[in-house]
Amino acid sequence: MSTFSIRLKEARRESGLSQERLGILAGIDESSASARINQYERGKHAPDFQMVERIAQVLNVPEAYFYAKDDDMAQLLKNYHRKRENTRKKILEFTLELESKI
Amino acid sequence: MSTFSIRLKEARRESGLSQERLGILAGIDESSASARINQYERGKHAPDFQMVERIAQVLNVPEAYFYAKDDDMAQLLKNYHRKRENTRKKILEFTLELESKI
């Protein structure tokens, strides 16, 4: 299982969409939507970034979320994405107040 | 220019490495390291995730950083990555205290 596969499955399940429906909403032809999303989710193939952008939009997560190896980072990205601009700035500023690694 | 290209160039420049040197440190054969990193940086081709992992390690950024379309999100990811586990947790918790979008 790849990082991308794990995150895709996580986010799709949260959305309640089937693999095929997600693919169709992301603009894939209905004849191959099911196969392609399944291949992504099983780690058989990896989509190009344009497709990642479309999937991200449908699932309401930022593109970077799919590449977060760490669960906490994935959660952070999802949280950040779902805030208003004003609130996002506060989060970024908060990280600057904290001491860096060693 | 793709998101990946922009982030790669940003992070490589900060590191002070040449395209070729970065490629070699990321494990690419020296005969093609220059061409490949250049192709990535010009948006001509996109590497697979295994290569992204190696590049991320060399440049001391998280993999997700390369896919952050928003500059502030990219900065957040870099900051988060460079904190200790304990501090990272504080950042994640901080996002939970804030009100969500609308």
Next chain:
DNA sequence: TAAATTGCTAAGTAATCTTTAGTATTTTAT
């Protein structure tokens, strides 16, 4: 328990990435 939905897969075709073999550009040293 039949029907419908959802998940999954092999294999051929299509598309993309990697390597090679350089040229072009920029930087450094004299």
Next chain:
DNA sequence: ATAAAATACTAAAGATTACTTAGCAATTTA
């Protein structure tokens, strides 16, 4: 100023990977 060195860049062929097709398998629902 300019030669040398380093760095950036590119086309094209070869190598690899993704997409489509044509289903079958498993699960869910009525």
